[in-house]
Amino acid sequence: MRNEFDFAPLYRSSIGFDRVFNLLNNAQRFQAVDTWPPYDIVKAGEDEYRITMAVAGFAEEDLSVTHERNVLVIAGAKPDKEDMQYLHHGIAGRSFERRFELADHVKVLGASLKNGLLSVELKREIPEEMKPRRIAIGMNEAKQTKEETGPLQIEGEKQVA
Known part of the structure; x- marks a missing residue:
C-alpha cells in the first residue's frame, strides 16, 4: 500500500518552497531502486x-x-576491452x-x-x-533621512523680469 500526500494546502500558506514540494512529490513516485x-x-x-x-x-x-x-x-x-575473454x-x-x-x-x-x-x-x-541578524528597534531609515534633510520643497521655474 502506497500513501500519496497532497501538498496543495501548503501551497496556500507558504511562499518560495516550490522546490521542496517538487522534491517531495518526486520522492513519492515509484522509482526503481x-x-x-x-x-x-x-x-x-x-x-x-x-x-x-x-x-x-x-x-x-x-x-x-x-x-x-x-x-x-x-x-x-x-x-x-574486447580482446579479453572472461571465464x-x-x-x-x-x-x-x-x-x-x-x-x-x-x-x-x-x-x-x-x-x-x-x-x-x-x-x-x-x-x-x-x-x-539583529534588527535595532527605532526609527526606520526613510524617516531618519527625511528628518535630517528637512521637509521636501518643490521649486518652480524662476522667471527673470
Whole structure:
C-alpha cells in the first residue's frame, strides 16, 4: 500500500518552497531502486558532508563528478576491452550515473579516489546576507533621512523680469 500526500494546502500558506514540494512529490513516485554502486552519505560536521562511493575497478579517467545547480552527478563508464575473454566476470564494471539533490548553498569542495572509494566533500556555506541578524528597534531609515534633510520643497521655474 502506497500513501500519496497532497501538498496543495501548503501551497496556500507558504511562499518560495516550490522546490521542496517538487522534491517531495518526486520522492513519492515509484522509482526503481538502483543499489549499484553502493555509497554512504556522512555528516562530517555542522555544515560538512561526505559522499563515499565504492567504485572498485574504475580509474580517475573513468569517473566524472559534475556539480550543476542543486544537483551533484557522479557518473562512471569504462572503455570496453574486447580482446579479453572472461571465464568468470564477477567484478561489476558497468556504466552508472547517480544523482544527488543538493540544498541551496551546498558547495562541492573536492573529490578524491583512494583504494577504490570515491569521496566527495561537500559544505553548506550560507552567505552573510542570509544569516540571521539583529534588527535595532527605532526609527526606520526613510524617516531618519527625511528628518535630517528637512521637509521636501518643490521649486518652480524662476522667471527673470
